[in-house]
Amino acid sequence: MHPIPCRVRSVVRELEDTFTLDIEPPENDWGFAPGQFTMLYAFGVGEVPISISGDPNDPSRLVQTIRAVGPVTDALTAVSPGDTIGVRGPFGSSWPTKAVEGGDLLIITGGIGLAPLRPAILEVLANRDRYDNVTLLYGARSPGELLFADELQEWRGRFDLDVLITVDHGDRVWRGPVGVVTSLISRASFDPESTAAFVCGPEIMMRFTIQELQRKGITDDRLFASMERNMKCGIGLCGHCQFGRYFVCKEGPILSCAQMSGAFWTREV
Amino acid sequence: MSEVFDLIVDHPFFAGMTRDQIKVVSETGTVVSYHEGQTIFTEGTDAVGPLLILSGDVALEMQTPGHGPQVILTLHSGDFLGWSWLYPPYRWTYDAHVHSNAEAIRFDGPGLKEASEVDPALGYELMKRFTEMLVNRMQSIRIQLLDVYSTPR
Numbered sequence: 001m002h003p004i005p006c007r008v009r010s011v012v013r014e015l016e017d018t019f020t021l022d023i024e025p026p027e028n029d030w031g032f033a034p035g036q037f038t039m040l041y042a043f044g045v046g047e048v049p050i051s052i053s054g055d056p057n058d059p060s061r062l063v064q065t066i067r068a069v070g071p072v073t074d075a076l077t078a079v080s081p082g083d084t085i086g087v088r089g090p091f092g093s094s095w096p097t098k099a100v101e102g103g104d105l106l107i108i109t110g111g112i113g114l115a116p117l118r119p120a121i122l123e124v125l126a127n128r129d130r131y132d133n134v135t136l137l138y139g140a141r142s143p144g145e146l147l148f149a150d151e152l153q154e155w156r157g158r159f160d161l162d163v164l165i166t167v168d169h170g171d172r173v174w175r176g177p178v179g180v181v182t183s184l185i186s187r188a189s190f191d192p193e194s195t196a197a198f199v200c201g202p203e204i205m206m207r208f209t210i211q212e213l214q215r216k217g218i219t220d221d222r223l224f225a226s227m228e229r230n231m232k233c234g235i236g237l238c239g240h241c242q243f244g245r246y247f248v249c250k251e252g253p254i255l256s257c258a259q260m261s262g263a264f265w266t267r268e269v
Numbered sequence: 270m271s272e273v274f275d276l277i278v279d280h281p282f283f284a285g286m287t288r289d290q291i292k293v294v295s296e297t298g299t300v301v302s303y304h305e306g307q308t309i310f311t312e313g314t315d316a317v318g319p320l321l322i323l324s325g326d327v328a329l330e331m332q333t334p335g336h337g338p339q340v341i342l343t344l345h346s347g348d349f350l351g352w353s354w355l356y357p358p359y360r361w362t363y364d365a366h367v368h369s370n371a372e373a374i375r376f377d378g379p380g381l382k383e384a385s386e387v388d389p390a391l392g393y394e395l396m397k398r399f400t401e402m403l404v405n406r407m408q409s410i411r412i413q414l415l416d417v418y419s420t421p422r
Contacts, residue, residue, distance in 0.1 A: 017420055069421055111418035141418040168413045170328075170340035175368055177343045178328065180409045187345060202417040208408070 001235060003041040003086025006062070008079050014065060014147055018112060019077040020053065023062040026087050031059045033094030034119035035226060035254045039234045040064065041086025042075035049231040049249070050076075051116035052090060056123050062087065065115035065147070091234045093254045095120040095198050095224060101130040103194035106218075108209050110139040110181050110201030114147045116226050116253075117200050121155070128160050135162040135188040139181030139205065142167050143174040162188065181205060182212045192217030200226040207264070210257060220257035225264075227252045244269055273298040273374055276323065282349065282398055290391045297380035302372050303327075309350070309365040316353035316361045318378030319399075322346055325371025330364045342406075343368065349402055354378030 004026040012020045032052050041047040048070075054063025068077040079085060097120055105124060109117050124134055136155065140146045146165065156163040164184045166177035177184065181201070197213050199206050206225050213223055229241035229248040236250030244263030246252055251259075263269045270278075274295035277283055283291050297318070303309060309320070309327065324346050330338040341363065344350050350373070353361050359378075385392025 067420065139418070141416070145418065166343075168416070168418065170343075172337065174340070177326075177345070178340045179342050180412050182412075183409060186347065204412065204415060204417050208412060 001088055003039070003047065003088050005084045006087045008081055008083045008085060009061075010081050011077075011079060015067075015145055017069075017077070018065060018067045018147065020063060020065045021076070021079065021085075022054075023064065023085070023087065025059065025062040029059060030062065032056060032062075032090035032119070034097060034123050035095040035116060036090040036092050037116075037234075037253060038062070038064065038087050038089030038091065039231070040066075040072075040076055041088070042072050042079075043084070043086060045075040046072040047086070047088075047232075048072045048076070049091075049234065051226070051253075053115040053118045056119045057126055065112070065118075067112050088234055091249055093252055095123075095226075095254055096196075097123045097127075100196035100222065101127075103131070103196060104133040104135075104190040105131050106135050106137065106185075106188060106190055106195060106197040106213070108137045108181060108185070108197060108199045108201075108213075110205045111141065111145075112147060113201035113205075113226070114138060117198060118148065118151075120198055125155075125158075125161065132191075132194070133162065133189050134160065135164070135190065137181055137184040137188060138163070138165045139184075139201070140165070140167050142169045143171055143176075164188065180208070182208050185209070185212050185216065196222040196224070198224050198226075203228070210264070214257075220261075223257040224254055225257070225260070226254055227260075271295055272300060276300070276374060277321065280321070280347070282321070282402075286391075286394050290388075290394060293384050293388070293391060294376070294381065294395070297377040297384065298374040299377075300372065301375045303367040303370070305367055305370050307367045309367065310361045311364045312362060313360050316351060316359045316378065318354050318376045318381065319352065320350040320373040320375050322348050322350060323372040323374065325373075326368040327371055328366050328368050330366055332364065338364065338366075342410075349399075352399060352403060355382075355399060 007024045009022040037049045037051045039047050040050045050064045053065040066076050068074045170178040199209050227248050231249045232238045232240040234249045236247040241248040327344045328340045329342045333339050
């Protein structure tokens, strides 16, 4: 499966090291499910898996948010409108937005983890009447490092979505919560018996979040996390991204805690 | 029963304690109100007892030379504020400022300790709960120290 050359339409700088690319999709009827990713190829440098952060109801745009953390992402975030990059995908499993309809939904994320969850949030908001309470809990490093800050502000203004944001380190003007994202869970309104949770962020953050949600009584089959492992092929052949008995690129990245069972708590898996 | 008893009897912190034990605790409490911007206590002053926040937001701050006050944690409805009253030298370690109008129950620390000496079973129940709160806060601060949202290079 070869990367398809795609033209970059626009580049938006979200944070100091984080950029959102609007890319012309490989095909006209290109579509994806919330939570899926593509392999993006910076020609001559390399290929990396990047979650799709766009609207799943808009197949005309492939939107991906990238943080520069190494040579390939440095190259991908240095592109300009009109440049061409390679795209393979979409790959992987998705947030089960349909399966959890009818109950409360907690969306818990930290840092750049908001990007892979943005399509799920947009999907849920587009079908808002199918869910009871929907709550977004977001943790960031500091007030200046809130991803999609304008959109967060817009979501906070909605009456059908509770948005709580906390930062690890406040500043002189920040009047919101300071502390870890798990501290927001007790402030959310949800019925554990009918609640599903989507969790995405650094693995340590996800571990503590899932522990707290389990303590609150949410069962493992309704707890979903987006896992991250070193990926190469993206189609479940090479084995680089093996996580327990799953390949994260194929059966993941979205896995339920029931699927992951002990693997999530086992070191070096 | 008193107003304070009614306010705390169903609070998760007291879950599992007998009504008699909760009554003893409630007798050391007073409902207090704070307005936005007010200082509840400052670092180094006498730590007289914990507060249970009923509504509003309170920030724990540390004064840092050259940088002014740094907010290290915010507490909200349902949270307990303060444990310095439990251990010598019984002085607050941080400043507590009100971010939005707050109502709280201020408990008398010496009164709680005296009641715990008289009834060690009550003391044990209280210590279990305050220790759990301390452990949870410490875990949170450890995660904050890990700086998990920083860019991995």
